[in-house]
Amino acid sequence: MKSTDVLFAGFGGHGMLMAGKLLAQSMIKQGRQVSWLPAYGAEMRGGTANVTVCISDGEVMSPYIERPNALVVMNTPSLKKFGPKVKPGGLILLNTTLIKEPFERLDCPVIELPASQIAMDMGNARATNLILLGAYAGITQIATCEEITEVIQETFTRKPKFIALNVSAFVAGWKEGVRLREEHNIDVALTEEDEDELNSLVALSN
Amino acid sequence: MRKIFSHTEGMITEPMHYCPGCTHGIIHRLVAETLIELDIRERAVGISPVGCSVFTYKYFRCDMFQASHGRAPAVATGAKRCRPELIVFCYQGDGDLAAIGTSEIIHAANRGEKITCIFVNNAIYGMTGGQMAPTTIPGQRTSTTPGGRNVADDGFPLKMSEILAQLQTPGYVARVSMHSPAEIIRAKQIVKKAFEYQVRNTCFSFVEFLSTCPTNWGLSPVESLNWMKNNMLPYYPLGEHKVPEPGKGGTE
Amino acid sequence: MAKILMKGNEAIGEAAIKAGCLHFFGYPITPQNELPEYLSKRLPQVGGRYIQTESEVATSNMIFGAAGVGVRVMTSSSSPGISLMSEGLSYLAGADLPVVIVNMMRAGPGLAGILPAQSDYAHATRGTAHGDFHLLVLAPSSVQEAVDLTMLSFELAEKYRMPVMLLGDGMIGQMMEPVSFPETEVGPPMQADDWALTGCRGREPRLVSSLFLDPVELNAKNHERFARYAVVAQNETRYETFNCDEPYDILITAFGVMSRVCKSAIVALKEQGVHVGMFRPITVQPFPSAALSEAIGKARRVLDVEMNMGQMLVDVQLAAKGRVEVDFLGKCGGLTPSIEDVVEAVYDSLTKAEGGG
Numbered sequence: 139m140k141s142t143d144v145l146f147a148g149f150g151g152h153g154m155l156m157a158g159k160l161l162a163q164s165m166i167k168q169g170r171q172v173s174w175l176p177a178y179g180a181e182m183r184g185g186t187a188n189v190t191v192c193i194s195d196g197e198v199m200s201p202y203i204e205r206p207n208a209l210v211v212m213n214t215p216s217l218k219k220f221g222p223k224v225k226p227g228g229l230i231l232l233n234t235t236l237i238k239e240p241f242e243r244l245d246c247p248v249i250e251l252p253a254s255q256i257a258m259d260m261g262n263a264r265a266t267n268l269i270l271l272g273a274y275a276g277i278t279q280i281a282t283c284e285e286i287t288e289v290i291q292e293t294f295t296r297k298p299k300f301i302a303l304n305v306s307a308f309v310a311g312w313k314e315g316v317r318l319r320e321e322h323n324i325d326v327a328l329t330e331e332d333e334d335e336l337n338s339l340v341a342l343s344n
Numbered sequence: 345m346r347k348i349f350s351h352t353e354g355m356i357t358e359p360m361h362y363c364p365g366c367t368h369g370i371i372h373r374l375v376a377e378t379l380i381e382l383d384i385r386e387r388a389v390g391i392s393p394v395g396c397s398v399f400t401y402k403y404f405r406c407d408m409f410q411a412s413h414g415r416a417p418a419v420a421t422g423a424k425r426c427r428p429e430l431i432v433f434c435y436q437g438d439g440d441l442a443a444i445g446t447s448e449i450i451h452a453a454n455r456g457e458k459i460t461c462i463f464v465n466n467a468i469y470g471m472t473g474g475q476m477a478p479t480t481i482p483g484q485r486t487s488t489t490p491g492g493r494n495v496a497d498d499g500f501p502l503k504m505s506e507i508l509a510q511l512q513t514p515g516y517v518a519r520v521s522m523h524s525p526a527e528i529i530r531a532k533q534i535v536k537k538a539f540e541y542q543v544r545n546t547c548f549s550f551v552e553f554l555s556t557c558p559t560n561w562g563l564s565p566v567e568s569l570n571w572m573k574n575n576m577l578p579y580y581p582l583g584e585h586k587v588p589e590p591g592k593g594g595t596e
Numbered sequence: 597m598a599k600i601l602m603k604g605n606e607a608i609g610e611a612a613i614k615a616g617c618l619h620f621f622g623y624p625i626t627p628q629n630e631l632p633e634y635l636s637k638r639l640p641q642v643g644g645r646y647i648q649t650e651s652e653v654a655t656s657n658m659i660f661g662a663a664g665v666g667v668r669v670m671t672s673s674s675s676p677g678i679s680l681m682s683e684g685l686s687y688l689a690g691a692d693l694p695v696v697i698v699n700m701m702r703a704g705p706g707l708a709g710i711l712p713a714q715s716d717y718a719h720a721t722r723g724t725a726h727g728d729f730h731l732l733v734l735a736p737s738s739v740q741e742a743v744d745l746t747m748l749s750f751e752l753a754e755k756y757r758m759p760v761m762l763l764g765d766g767m768i769g770q771m772m773e774p775v776s777f778p779e780t781e782v783g784p785p786m787q788a789d790d791w792a793l794t795g796c797r798g799r800e801p802r803l804v805s806s807l808f809l810d811p812v813e814l815n816a817k818n819h820e821r822f823a824r825y826a827v828v829a830q831n832e833t834r835y836e837t838f839n840c841d842e843p844y845d846i847l848i849t850a851f852g853v854m855s856r857v858c859k860s861a862i863v864a865l866k867e868q869g870v871h872v873g874m875f876r877p878i879t880v881q882p883f884p885s886a887a888l889s890e891a892i893g894k895a896r897r898v899l900d901v902e903m904n905m906g907q908m909l910v911d912v913q914l915a916a917k918g919r920v921e922v923d924f925l926g927k928c929g930g931l932t933p934s935i936e937d938v939v940e941a942v943y944d945s946l947t948k949a950e951g952g953g
Contacts, residue, residue, distance in 0.1 A: 159601070159772065163601055166774050171773075172601070173738075173771055173772070173773050174772035175767060176770055177711075197859075199859040199863065200858075201767070201771055201853065201856060202853065202857050202934070203935070204935070386798075387795035388795065389795065398807065405796075405801055407795060407801050407802050408802075408803050409660075409793065409803075409804045410805035412660075415653070415660075418653075418658045418660075419657050419658070421661060422657070422662035422664070422669070425645050426665050429795075430665065447650055448653075448657070450650075451649075451650035451654065455647075
């Protein structure tokens with residue numbers, strides 16, 4: 139059985155819960171099982187907010203993961219909290235616009251992307267979450283660009299003015315992800331045929 | 345010979361458990377007559393409280409709930425909201441409605457529940473043996489205010505009709521007394537009016553009855569009526585404290 | 597039917613509608629607010645009513661009134677709110693009224709915390725309120741199971757005329773998972789024609805009451821109710837076992853979402869050559885004692901894992917009947933024992949088992 143999990147972490151309002159939801163939706167489209175488990179502080183805005191998305195070809199067992207396979211992280215407090223917990227051989231994707239301090243792990247790739255800057259250059263810093271989601275998907279090839287684009291369009295049906303921005307941010311992130319995948323020598327594509335290899339990449343050994 | 349008075353079909357004939365001189369029996373009858381006169385007995389659901397009138401369900405000849413202490417308006421809300429075709433009424437004493445159930449009555453009134461609440465205020469806890477009620481008159485002796493109600497410690501009696509009357513939500517709120525036949529006739533008219541507001545789905549309706557407790561007041565039935573008249577009426581003014589304004593609220 | 601990604605709280609709300617429940621009374625409290633919010637939007641669309649109450653005390657009495665007039669009704673709350681409902685729950689049980697109550701447990705005691713916990717197992721299964729009565733308590737471990745058990749709750753409540761509680765933790769409520777809703781035909785509430793207060797036209801007046809001042813009558817009433825509970829225990833006890841087909845050294849007991857953390861731990865342990873089974877009660881009241889006792893019979897030691905200080909532990913110890921030791925791993929306050937914690941605790945239990953206890 140193939141499975142993985144990813145933690146999207148930031149502050150409330152960063153849209154990390156939404157990024158996780160879009161990923162979860164696209165996994166359902168692929169016929170996989172998912173869980174989306176949020177954790178946040180008492181504040182409605184500005185407190186810590188993160189979500190763990192578990193993905194499996196079979197039953198999702200624990201939705202509660204303390205040591206995730208991958209971490210997509212928006213800001214320094216979240217990185218300090220979760221960066222050391224990523225499993226060896228996992229993946230860490232940093233938003234270096236907000237995370238200025240260096241972070242090093244020798245046992246898993248730490249991939250840097252100025253996601254907020256890219257979003258601001260596109261005209262709206264609030265799309266940073268979509269840049270990061272695109273980059274994560276581009277790096278791992280967990281879904282196709284089209285699959286997630288379709289989910290974004292479906293999710294924002296009632297707010298059509300957000301569709302264009304979100305899709306273009308996602309695609310921009312995806313392109314960065316594909317580039318980063320090569321740069322970090324993550325040369326295994328996540329396709330249906332290659333899933334075992336993907337698992338050896340993203341999933342974790344003990 | 346012409347029959348001018350008889351048992352009402354709105355009540356069963358079982359002898360009541362109330363103490364001699366207590367006016368609960370008369371109040372029951374006024375409500376029961378109203379159920380018959382408005383032809384609503386067969387779609388009525390009454391709610392009996394905790395206190396002296398806990399056995400109310402034994403006397404009304406209609407479907408009845410027995411509720412927990414003070415919660416009759418909440419039970420009534422549940423019943424009426426789910427079956428609006430029913431005529432739902434609460435029958436509560438002063439401990440039940442004005443102490444432990446203050447929250448439920450205020451919020452039911454404020455939501456404008458289309459229910460009718462009969463509130464019997466005799467300024468004392470009867471069933472538990474004559475303790476101070478939230479409506480006990482200043483200076484009144486009870487088993488827990490042996491020196492008389494001291495407003496410095498216990499505050500002033502709650503005037504529930506006045507409290508409910510100031511809510512912005514449309515409603516019908518009136519206070520009546522049982523101290524004379526004339527007042528009883530007047531009370532009957534008001535009870536009927538209260539139920540009519542519910543029948544027409546107009547508004548929440550509330551009738552406060554000033555009543556007696558000869559047993560716990562330590563007075564004879566006649567002395568009790570006089571005591572009520574002389575001590576309660578000045579504090580609790582009778583009359584309609586609130587009527588729904590035409591064209592405002594309700595569906596009348 | 598296509599699966600929809602839904603939060604547990606919202607999915608339970610939709611499941612209630614699918615089960616024919618059109619009436620909801622509730623008071624806001626974290627972490628279950630999405631459930632009343634969802635129903636406040638959905639119920640009017642399907643001809644139902646949503647009422648926001650002034651307190652959980654009032655809520656529990658409003659559902660008493662609603663159930664008493666023979667409609668299908670539900671409320672939801674979280675730990676401190678359920679404490680306030682205790683009064684109404686006792687009266688509901690005493691008057692044999694069918695209702696469904698959802699408890700999305702948070703950390704306790706007192707106001708404590710808003711994060712997920714399993715702090716109310718004892719309250720739900722034993723000390724719910726004054727008097728001799730039980731709730732029927734179902735503990736889902738996934739959003740889909742929460743949907744299925746919500747629908748079952750209404751059926752069981754009406755069949756056995758008793759309040760049924762869906763006991764979730766904050767995780768079940770806040771988590772999104774793909775769900776599908778069974779399309780089943782539901783009729784009006786079962787048997788309500790025989791007792792509901794609908795106005796006495798054409799029949800004798802009825803009474804819905806929990807007051808029985810005659811001791812002989814009350815004694816008989818409670819014996820009748822407990823005879824019914826025995827039938828419930830006989831017919832409705834539900835549980836899940838995991839990895840119990842092969843021989844195991846350690847048996848883990850857990851309920852709700854906690855059991856899924858344990859499953860992940862068991863898979864990891866299996867790769868390390870350690871054989872661990874798991875037993876998960878789905879009905880925590882009635883508790884599946886006989887089946888658990890049998891499963892414990894095949895283990896050298898038991899490890900009970902909960903998000904509290906050891907509440908189900910007592911039931912597990914009773915089922916163990918002194919044959920083997922029961923170890924306990926618990927975190928509370930909003931913390932959850934992790935997969936790694938469970939793995940470590942299993943190794944501890946193994947060491948103790950090998951050391952003779």
